[in-house]
Amino acid sequence: MWDVLVIGGGPAGVVAAMRAGDLGARTALVTEGEFGGMAANDGPVPVRTLAHAARLLRDARQIGRYGIQVDEPRLDYSQLLERVREVVREVRSHSTFRSQTDSAGVQVHENAGMARFADPHTVVTASGLTLKSDKFILCPGGTSRRLSVPGADLTATHSDAWGLSSVPPSIIVIGGGATGAQVASVFNAFGAKIQLFQSGPRILPTEDEDVSAAVATAFRESGIDVRENFGTIDSFEKTPAGIRMNFSRNGTPESTEATLAVVAIGWVANTSELELSKAGVEINARGFISVDEYLRTSAANVFAAGDVTGRLMLVPQAIQDGFVAATNAVRGAEMKLLDQPAPIGSFTDPEYAQVGLTESRAREKHDIATARLDFDSTTRTIIDGRTAGFCKLIVDRTTRKILGCHVVGERAVEITQLAAVAMTGNLRVDDLAQVPLSFPTYAGILGRVAGMLARQLNLNLDWQGNRA
Ligand SMILES: Cc1cc2nc3c(=O)[nH]c(=O)nc-3n(C[C@H](O)[C@H](O)[C@H](O)COP(=O)(O)OP(=O)(O)OC[C@H]3O[C@@H](n4cnc5c(N)ncnc54)[C@H](O)[C@@H]3O)c2cc1C
Numbered sequence: 528m529w530d531v532l533v534i535g536g537g538p539a540g541v542v543a544a545m546r547a548g549d550l551g552a553r554t555a556l557v558t559e560g561e562f563g564g565m566a567a568n569d570g571p572v573p574v575r576t577l578a579h580a581a582r583l584l585r586d587a588r589q590i591g592r593y594g595i596q597v598d599e600p601r602l603d604y605s606q607l608l609e610r611v612r613e614v615v616r617e618v619r620s621h622s623t624f625r626s627q628t629d630s631a632g633v634q635v636h637e638n639a640g641m642a643r644f645a646d647p648h649t650v651v652t653a654s655g656l657t658l659k660s661d662k663f664i665l666c667p668g669g670t671s672r673r674l675s676v677p678g679a680d681l682t683a684t685h686s687d688a689w690g691l692s693s694v695p696p697s698i699i700v701i702g703g704g705a706t707g708a709q710v711a712s713v714f715n716a717f718g719a720k721i722q723l724f725q726s727g728p729r730i731l732p733t734e735d736e737d738v739s740a741a742v743a744t745a746f747r748e749s750g751i752d753v754r755e756n757f758g759t760i761d762s763f764e765k766t767p768a769g770i771r772m773n774f775s776r777n778g779t780p781e782s783t784e785a786t787l788a789v790v791a792i793g794w795v796a797n798t799s800e801l802e803l804s805k806a807g808v809e810i811n812a813r814g815f816i817s818v819d820e821y822l823r824t825s826a827a828n829v830f831a832a833g834d835v836t837g838r839l840m841l842v843p844q845a846i847q848d849g850f851v852a853a854t855n856a857v858r859g860a861e862m863k864l865l866d867q868p869a870p871i872g873s874f875t876d877p878e879y880a881q882v883g884l885t886e887s888r889a890r891e892k893h894d895i896a897t898a899r900l901d902f903d904s905t906t907r908t909i910i911d912g913r914t915a916g917f918c919k920l921i922v923d924r925t926t927r928k929i930l931g932c933h934v935v936g937e938r939a940v941e942i943t944q945l946a947a948v949a950m951t952g953n954l955r956v957d958d959l960a961q962v963p964l965s966f967p968t969y970a971g972i973l974g975r976v977a978g979m980l981a982r983q984l985n986l987n988l989d990w991q992g993n994r995a
Contacts, residue, residue: 956980
């Protein structure tokens with residue numbers, strides 16, 4: 528009998544197991560596949576590697592502007608996929624998580640197949656293990672939501688797209704959120720003809736409106752056919768060259784064809800195999816496991832962490848969840864989830880990122896001031912030939928606190944990390960403006976926007992703010 532059994536070996540599960548072990552609980556972790564979960568094997572690591580290759584292609588095309596002569600770059604996709612596999616192996620072998628989990632005394636069962644509850648204290652796995660435990664922490668993550676229209680089985684998910692042996696000539700991408708935008712951007716860079724279908728009025732609907740608009744414009748300029756408000760999908764059919772999507776808009780039937788259709792319309796929790804009812808664990812209307820702020824489920828001995836709870840589905844949040852859930856599972860409910868600024872970004876081309884409130888959300892509750900600096904007027908972006916994009920900062924006029932930061936363009940994700948630190952440290956915008964950030968840097972752009980706001984608000988600065 529274990530004190531704590533963790534189900535799922537992604538970032539949430541690994542940190543939960545490590546923390547439970549560190550707190551002295553006799554802990555086991557069981558996971559269907561490889562240690563590391565989606566983050567290492569099918570999510571950020573492989574996707575970033577492909578996105579990096581897309582950047583290298585772009586940079587290689589720019590190199591002539593700097594007087595360096597090279598031939599037009601050509602992509603060998605199978606060699607790139609070998610590099611992706613190599614990176615995944617390398618990241619895994621250099622990860623300290625495995626040794627830390629071992630040193631915490633956790634017994635790890637990898638490649639155990641799907642685990643399911645047999646009763647409130649017993650879990651069995653497809654590989655034939657039977658594990659009994661006092662407490663459980665459920666970290667099974669999620670998978671791509673599928674469409675339920677005729678012919679949906681002919682479509683692919685982002686995982687299938689990464690696994691292709693060659694770049695398809697054309698791709699229909701359904702869903703203009705973070706995953707769909709990444710698939711569209713990466714394969715566009717690799718030479719596929721992309722149609723990006725978004726059911727709502729704008730792609731990246733959870734981003735600030737300015738960000739959605741700028742990325743949509745940049746996508747169009749790079750050759751992606753962006754189709755917002757496209758209507759509803761009726762069916763898919765096989766064609767000699769690939770797939771046809773039939774859809775209707777305001778009652779008018781339309782269709783389009785491509786070699787491949789990739790569906791990226793959201794995420795569903797991996798709960799169907801767990802037989803949660805045998806443990807008394809309830810799911811919410813969205814299909815995710817219901818948890819409170821201590822990550823307790825409806826069953827007193829069961830906690831849940833990571834994507835399966837359906838909140839911000841990102842690695843840093845999964846890691847925090849794992850820590851909180853394990854602390855509460857071992858010590859009793861004592862640690863609440865932190866409500867803190869969470870930077871979110873994506874490595875599309877152009878890159879985009881955010882932290883805090885969008886401008887429209889901020890206006891609902893605050894008297895705000897905003898400033899926006901376009902990348903065509905900042906020194907570093909001009910040096911690097913990366914003048915597309917902007918940095919926008921939103922502050923509360925009364926408290927001068929930073930409410931949100933939204934960036935499109937080179938190093939957008941890195942710039943918002945700095946804004947997140949400023950927000951977490953409760954810096955006022957004039958405090959941020961007076962940090963002598965290095966010149967000429969991308970971080971310095973944020974300092975300069977802070978300086979613009981301080982000036983707009985007539986705040987006295989000890990000096991005249993940054994140059995970037
Ligand atoms: C294309 C893509 C790109 C992404 N990019 C980023 C990014 O740039 N930055 C970022 O922070 N996040 C990114 N994410 C999200 C990130 O990968 C997830 O938020 C994170 O992996 C969630 O961790 P987790 O531990 O909750 O679940 P997972 O990493 O999904 O791990 C869950 C594990 O549990 C196993 N499992 C499931 N059911 C069972 C069962 N019944 N029994 C046993 N084992 C089971 C699964 O096989 C899996 O190994 C991306 C995701 C995708 C799809």
